Amino acid sequence: MCLLTTSLLDLPLTETVRKNLEKAQKKREEKRKKTKEKRDAVREEEKRQQEAKRRQDPNAKPCPSCGNWDHQRSTSKNCPKRKPKKREQTGLTRQSTVKATLDGTCNNEILKNTIKDTVLKCRNLRHTASLFVNYLTVRRLSSGEPMPLLTQSFFYNVFSQLVGQGQQADQWIKELYLEFQTLLPTARNLNFHHDTQMITEMARQYSTASHQHISSNFEKRTVDYFFLRLSNQSDTWHLATASVKDRRSVAKYMYQRAAGLQADWPELEDTTISHAMIDVRTFTLQLGPTPITEASLSGRANLYMPWMATVLAYMERRVLVQEPVPQRYASKQYVYRNLKEVSCDIASSCNIFLFVDSICRS
Numbered sequence: 001m002c003l004l005t006t007s008l009l010d011l012p013l014t015e016t017v018r019k020n021l022e023k024a025q026k027k028r029e030e031k032r033k034k035t036k037e038k039r040d041a042v043r044e045e046e047k048r049q050q051e052a053k054r055r056q057d058p059n060a061k062p063c064p065s066c067g068n069w070d071h072q073r074s075t076s077k078n079c080p081k082r083k084p085k086k087r088e089q090t091g092l093t094r095q096s097t098v099k100a101t102l103d104g105t106c107n108n109e110i111l112k113n114t115i116k117d118t119v120l121k122c123r124n125l126r127h128t129a130s131l132f133v134n135y136l137t138v139r140r141l142s143s144g145e146p147m148p149l150l151t152q153s154f155f156y157n158v159f160s161q162l163v164g165q166g167q168q169a170d171q172w173i174k175e176l177y178l179e180f181q182t183l184l185p186t187a188r189n190l191n192f193h194h195d196t197q198m199i200t201e202m203a204r205q206y207s208t209a210s211h212q213h214i215s216s217n218f219e220k221r222t223v224d225y226f227f228l229r230l231s232n233q234s235d236t237w238h239l240a241t242a243s244v245k246d247r248r249s250v251a252k253y254m255y256q257r258a259a260g261l262q263a264d265w266p267e268l269e270d271t272t273i274s275h276a277m278i279d280v281r282t283f284t285l286q287l288g289p290t291p292i293t294e295a296s297l298s299g300r301a302n303l304y305m306p307w308m309a310t311v312l313a314y315m316e317r318r319v320l321v322q323e324p325v326p327q328r329y330a331s332k333q334y335v336y337r338n339l340k341e342v343s344c345d346i347a348s349s350c351n352i353f354l355f356v357d358s359i360c361r362s
């Protein structure tokens with residue numbers, strides 16, 4: 001029992017173990033802080049937009065408990081006079097799931113069939129809803145229209161179209177749904193449950209996941225996109241004389257510059273690459289509001305979606321990445337790729353090392 005309340009660091013430890021533990025703890029704290037910053041940025045932006053929208057709406061009223069405009073009533077998390085829910089008051093917040101097969105838990109045939117039917121309907125709804133939101137996003141972005149904030153209520157209105165509800169949705173959502181409907185296979189059972197509780201849950205998950213997706217993939221995808229453009233022979237950005245490593249460094253530099261971050265020109269093997277020319281190219285790029293940080297990506301994920309769409313569309317093409325001159329040594333990656341092809345049985349294990357040795361020396 002005592003161990004539970006004592007920190008690991010209070011135990012007698014060697015200096016190295018203690019240092020490593022402290023390092024890990026610091027890392028964990030930083031990560032937690034970053035996550036909180038992201039979450040706060042999302043909430044702040046939503047509050048701001050909600051307030052602006054509600055002030056415009058002639059039917060909206062301020063919260064009767066606190067008088068603020070960014071929420072409707074005291075049940076909202078944004079209300080300073082919010083009363084905690086019963087679950088929060090008791091402190092019993094843990095949820096548990098026990099998994100079991102249907103046959104093992106139920107022997108009533110009628111009930112079993114009803115459950116099976118329900119699961120199928122739910123799965124169909126979820127699948128079709130995912131297809132629709134993808135279709136809607138691609139159509140919206142490819143026509144150059146802005147995406148609205150990716151809030152729970154946005155997804156709720158989108159998904160509700162499937163069950164003939166969501167009258168509050170914007171006109172463009174309704175129109176795209178009519179279009180989407182004609183594309184569905186006729187065999188698909190569109191007889192979904194009209195209960196919207198499941199839609200509420202799906203909307204909540206989608207809202208969180210979409211912010212998460214943008215903030216964790218934006219930088220990586222953009223750097224990859226720059227790198228591919230610099231490597232693509234048929235692209236005007238192609239750096240014919242630069243090594244793959246140099247192109248990677250330039251791509252990273254371009255991202256930092258275009259994102260409005262601190263950017264230092266990298267040390268390159270190929271000194272003919274013009275710093276000024278790269279800067280000019282970067283200057284014309286529109287990634288979204290800068291400086292781009294994890295918090296800004298989470299808070300206003302919708303504003304970065306047009307750029308993400310451009311990047312992903314380009315990356316669907318196949319681009320061959322090659323060194324300007326054939327290499328005369330084996331890179332770590334080359335050794336790794338070839339090693340995977342070598343059979344690993346015990347009899348030949350000594351051959352592997354010979355093989356590695358011969359690659360490294362050639």
Ligand SMILES: [Zn+2]
Nearest residue numbers: 063065066079
């Ligand atoms: Zn309030």
